[in-house]
Amino acid sequence: MSKADSVRAIRWEADRLLLLDQRRLPQEELILRLEDYREVVAAIRNMAVRGAPAIGVTAAYAMALAAREAAPYPDWRERLRGAAEQIKAARPTAVNLAWAVDRQWTLAEQMGAGADVAAALLQAAHDLLEEDIAANRRMGAFGAPLLPDGGVLTHCNTGSLATGGFGTALGVIRAAVAAGKALRVYADETRPWLQGSRLTAWELQKDGIPFSLNVDGAAAALMQHGLIQAVIVGADRIAANGDTANKIGTYALAVLAHYHGIPFYVAAPLSTVDFAMAHGAGIVIEERPPEEVTHCAGLAVAPAGVQVRNPAFDVTPAALISAIITERGVARPPFAAALRELRGA
Numbered sequence: 001m002s003k004a005d006s007v008r009a010i011r012w013e014a015d016r017l018l019l020l021d022q023r024r025l026p027q028e029e030l031i032l033r034l035e036d037y038r039e040v041v042a043a044i045r046n047m048a049v050r051g052a053p054a055i056g057v058t059a060a061y062a063m064a065l066a067a068r069e070a071a072p073y074p075d076w077r078e079r080l081r082g083a084a085e086q087i088k089a090a091r092p093t094a095v096n097l098a099w100a101v102d103r104q105w106t107l108a109e110q111m112g113a114g115a116d117v118a119a120a121l122l123q124a125a126h127d128l129l130e131e132d133i134a135a136n137r138r139m140g141a142f143g144a145p146l147l148p149d150g151g152v153l154t155h156c157n158t159g160s161l162a163t164g165g166f167g168t169a170l171g172v173i174r175a176a177v178a179a180g181k182a183l184r185v186y187a188d189e190t191r192p193w194l195q196g197s198r199l200t201a202w203e204l205q206k207d208g209i210p211f212s213l214n215v216d217g218a219a220a221a222l223m224q225h226g227l228i229q230a231v232i233v234g235a236d237r238i239a240a241n242g243d244t245a246n247k248i249g250t251y252a253l254a255v256l257a258h259y260h261g262i263p264f265y266v267a268a269p270l271s272t273v274d275f276a277m278a279h280g281a282g283i284v285i286e287e288r289p290p291e292e293v294t295h296c297a298g299l300a301v302a303p304a305g306v307q308v309r310n311p312a313f314d315v316t317p318a319a320l321i322s323a324i325i326t327e328r329g330v331a332r333p334p335f336a337a338a339l340r341e342l343r344g345a
Contacts, residue, residue, distance in 0.1 A: 051162020
């Protein structure tokens, strides 16, 4: 087990949720200890925890905390339903959040009066955490053969910090390295939150995987000079046809990879696929506060009062994606049929 793989950003201990505050990395490894679901909602919204699978697992624990608060009251279902809506509203793009909340709510609805709803939802959250780690390892096994020796470009953070453990796209890279592939990772810094420089670089350094950190704008030049043999990214929501929403800047990488004839892979669990959404045009793109762009580490880097566009995600058309790697296998175009087949596997 690698050092970063052994990192658990999400833990339950002494009747409370423990989250590694990713806003403080790499300078400080600070643990948030949360006992109220509202605190968890704030942690999700403020990006103390981020990454679609990690958000889903965290939301499941938030539902357990909400159930613990609601359980003593006769109208516990109404209270829990209200909490569920608050949790789902924390971040609108990542489908895993709503998926995990709905999964917990369905379980709660099935329980009769007097049943220990809080205990049941807590156990379900534990189960989801372990399921996510196991799914990531299967994803890594399916995806590792796709990566050739040489340079692999990745965007944002898709490792242990973004999931229950091991990672999606970074998990595939870990599995490929463990299988003997001679890889060098090129990690985009990923503005404006710098998840690549703060988080991916932190994980790769702990693992001892060869890597270089680059500014987002360098990706085209790296491809032009033959340093990149594959691009692999994660996903926050995948439409039924394979259109994929991921961290802002992903679409640009897919266009660049297509131009240079480089395979572009997406690694994500099937829970990230929104089969009810026909194509990516229906995906709600979160617009985040302008201060994330106008300031860096608390310092202004733009004129006061400047107008800002700060979409957190963009949508990559399925036509630019070479394959989608899941815990049940690899989907190739046409994705609508391939993803449905994997769901039924």
